[in-house]
Amino acid sequence: MKFFKYLLFSIAILTGMSSCKKDSENLWKVDVKNPVEKVELVDISKEFYDPNVPLESFTQKYPFFQGTVPNEDFADRRKDPEEIKVYNEAISKIDLKKLNIELASLFSHIKNYFPDFTEPTVFIYSSALQGAADPIFYHAKENMLFIDLTGFMGENNPNYKGMEQYFQKSMNPKNILPKVSLILAEYFITPTGDSQKFIDQIVYYGKLMTLQDAFLPQEPKALKMNYTPEQYEWAKANEANVWNFFVENNLVFSDDQRLNERFINPAPFSKFYTEIDNESSPQIGIFSGWQICKKFYQEKPETKLADFLKMSAQEIFNQSNYKPKN
Template sequence: MKHVFLYILVVICFFSCKEENAADLAVNQHKVDVVIERFDQQFAKTNEKSLPDIKRAYPFFFPKDVNDTEWIEKINDTLQQELAQEVSRVFPNFEIYESDVELLFSYIHYYFPTFKTPRVITTTSNVEYRNKVIVTDTIVLLALDTYLGRDHYFYEGIPRYIAEHLDKQEIVVDLAGEYAKKYIFQPKRKSLLDEMIYYGKVLYFKDKVLPFKKENERISYTAEQLDWTINNESSIWRYFVERELLFSTDAKLPNRFINAAPFSKFQLEGIDSESPGRIGQYIGWQIVKAYMENNDTPFKDMLIMDAEDIFNNSKFKPKKNNG
C-alpha cells in the first residue's frame, strides 16, 4: 500500500512538472519583446517648443480642455521637478524591470494565446499609491513615483503597511495582479469564502505567470511572514471554521482578513500582532491550489468557476502547525 501511495505521488508530480516545464520551454523559445516608454523622463525635458510633439505621441495624457500654458507650468513646478529627479535617480534605466515584464507577458501569452502585447509606459502620479498600475487592452501605465523604496521620504505620512509595498520589487507582481483581474470572473462575491477564493485565483494566476518570483514575493509577504502563515495554517483554518466565518456575509470580514492591513484581526491577544495582513487571501490560495491538484480542470476554466464549486471539490486540508 505504501508503494502504491508513493507511485501516485510520483505520477502527480510528473504531470505537474511536465506542464510547468512545457511553459518554461515555450517561454524560453518565444519571448515577448517589450519596449518600455519613459514618458516620465520625456515629459520632464519637455519645453514649449517640444510640447506639441509629446502631445501627439501620448494624446491620452493630455485632455483637450487643458491648455498648453498649464502643462508648461506643471513641468516647471518645483515639486514636479523634484518628483521627476527622484524617479530618474531610482530608475536611471529600466532594463531589469523590462526583462521581468517581458517574462510576465511571455507566460501570459503561453496560457492565453490571444494576448496582445500592450504599450508599456512609465509615468508619475503624485504618489497616487492606490493606482500604481493601470492596465487597458492596449496600454499599461506604471507610476514609478509609487515604487521608490519603502523608506523614501516621499512616503512619510503614508501608513507603514502600505509604504512597505512602494518598492521597485513589486512592479511586476502588481502588474501580474492587474492582469489576473482581467482573466478572472466570479458570478458573486458576497461571503468571506467568495473573497478568499477570488484572491486565491489571483495568487494562483501569479504562480503561473511569475514562476521566476519567489512564493512570498507573489503574495507580497516577507519570507518571515510567509513562514509564520504556513506554520499557523491549521490554527487559522480552525478559527474560520469554528466561528462559521466562511459563508458569513458580515461586511467587516474583508477588512479583517482580506484587505491590506498591518495585521489580520483575529481579535485574539498576541496572534494579531504576529500575523501578517490579508491572511484570508493566503487561505484562499491554498484552497485553489488544492483544487487544481485534485482535479483536471484547465487553468483558464478554473478562473471563471464559482467559489463554492472550487471549495467543495478542493479536498483542502490545512498544513499542520509546526512546533
Template sequence: MGSLVLVFSLSFLQNCTKEDKNIWDIEIEQPAGKIIITDISKEFFAPDVSMEQFKQKYPWFQGSVSDEDFVKRRNNPEEAKLYREAAAKVDLNLLGTDLAGLFARVKYHFPNFANPKVYTFSSSTQMYEEPVIYDPQQGFLFIDISGFMGSKNEYYKGIEEYFKVSMNAENIIPKTSEAIAISIVPFDKTSQKFLDQMVYNGKIMTLQDAFLPHLPDHLKMNATAEQYEWSSASEVSIWDYFIENDYLFSPDPRLTERFINPGPFSKFYTDVDKQSSPRVGVFTGWQICRKFYEKNPKTPISDFLAMSATDLFNKSEYKPKN
C-alpha cells in the same frame, strides 16, 4: 480566546516547508519579442519639448487635469527632481526583459493575450496605492515608477507602512502580473460570501503562480518574507479560526476589511492581531486553489477560472493539518 495566541505561536514554531513539484514551471518556447518602453515623464519634463508637442503626442495623458495645473506640474522643480530620482532606480532595459518573460508566460496560458504598449511615468507618488494600470481593451500598460523607489525612500514619509512594503523595484513585475491576472479572473458581484472572496483572490494568486513560477511567494502577496512565513506557519490556526466562527459562507462585508483588504495586520480581535500578517483571507484562498491543483493537476485554467468558489473548495478537499 487567549488560547488562539498559543496556537498561532506553536504553529509558527513547528512550521515545516513542503517542497512540492511546481506544475507551472513550464519551458516557454515562444518568446514575447522585444518590449519597447516609453518613458512619458522624460518628455513631460524635457525643456526642449513644448507643451503643444507633448499634448499632441500623448493626448490622453492629461486626463481631467486643467491646462493651468498641467503646466504648473511640468514647471515644478520638486516634481522633476522626484521623477529623476525614480527614473534612476529603474533599469528600463532590465524591466523590458522581465516584462518579455512575463508576457510570454501569459500568452502561453492565454493565447489571445497581446503584448500591451508599455509606458512609464511619475505621478509624484500620488498613485502609490495602484501604481500599475493595465487596460486590455486599449492595449496599454502604465507603470508609475514613483511608486517603486524603495520602501525607505524619504518621499514616502506619511504613507502607511503596509503600502511601503511593496514599493520597491522588485515589486514592479509582480504588481504587473497581478494587474493582468485581475483583468482575467471573472468577478461575480452576486457571489460575495467570504469563501467567494477568498477563492476569487486565490484564483488571482494562482495566475501569478502560472505567470511567475520562479518568483518568491511573498512578492506575489505584496508582503515581506516574514509576513508570508507567518501566514504559512499559521495556516492551520487561521483555518480553524474561520471554521470555528462560521465565516466561510458569511456575507458580512466586515470580513473583507479584516482579512482581504491591505492593512498593517489581520483582525482576529485577539492578542495575536499585531503579530499577524495582513490579508490572511487572500493567503487562505490561494492555498485552497493550490490544493485544488494538487488534486486536479490536469485541469485547464479556463475550467478552473469558471468554477464556483464552493465547487472549487469541495473538489480541493482543503483541510490543512499540522
C-alpha cells in the same frame, strides 16, 4: 482550544522547518513557446520634463497624459523643480533593461495560457507622488499598461512621509512585476455578482494568486502577496490555525461583508479580535484562498487553467479536500 498555540516557537525555528519541507511539484514551470522578445517601454515623463520637447508636440503624442489639467498649469508643471526632482529619483531606482526582460517573460507566460492575449505597450511615468499608492493600471481596450514609478521608490523613502507604513512595504522596485501581473490577472477573472459568502471571496482571490503562480513561476511567493518574507513565514506557519479559526467561528460560509475588511482588504494586520492581531499577516483570507486553490491543483493537476477560472468557489473548495494540519 487556544488560538495560535504554535506561536510559542521562535520564528527562526519556524523558518528552518519551512525550508526543510519540499515544495509540491510546480505545475507552472513550463517551456514557453514563441516567447516575447522585447517589450515596448515608453518613458512619458522623460519627454514631459525635457525642455527641448515642445509642449504642443508632447500633447499631440500623448493626448491622454494631460487629463483635466489646464494648459497653463500643465506647462508650469514641466518646469517644477520638485516634480523634476521626484521623477529623477524615481527613474534612478529602476533598471529599465531588467524590467523589460521581466515584463517580456511575464507577457510570454500569459500568452502561453491565453493565446489571444497581446502584449500591451507599457508606459512608465511619474505622477509626482499623486498616484503612488495605486501605481499600476491597465487599459485593455487600448492595450496600454501604465506604471507610476513614484510608487516604487523604496520603503521609508523620505517622499513617502505621512504614508501608512504597511503600504510602503510593497513600494519597492522588486514589487513592480508582481503588481503588474496581478492587475493583468484581474482581466481574466470575472467575479459573479452573487458571490457574497466568505468562501466565494477568498477563492476569487485564490484564483488571482493561482494566475500569479502561472504567470510568475520563478517569483518569490512573498512578493506575489505583497508580503515581506516574515509575513509570508507567519502565514505559512499558521495556515492550519487560521483555517481552524475560520471553521470554528462559522466564517467560511458566512455572508458577513465585514469579513472583507478583517481578512481581505489591505491593512497592517488581519483582525481576529485576539491578542495575536498585531503579529498577524495582513489579508490572510487571500492567503487561505490561495492555499485552497493550490490544494485543488494537487488533487486535479490535469485541470486546464481556463476551465479552473470558470469553476465556482464551492466546486473548487469541495474538490480541493482542503484540511490543513499543524
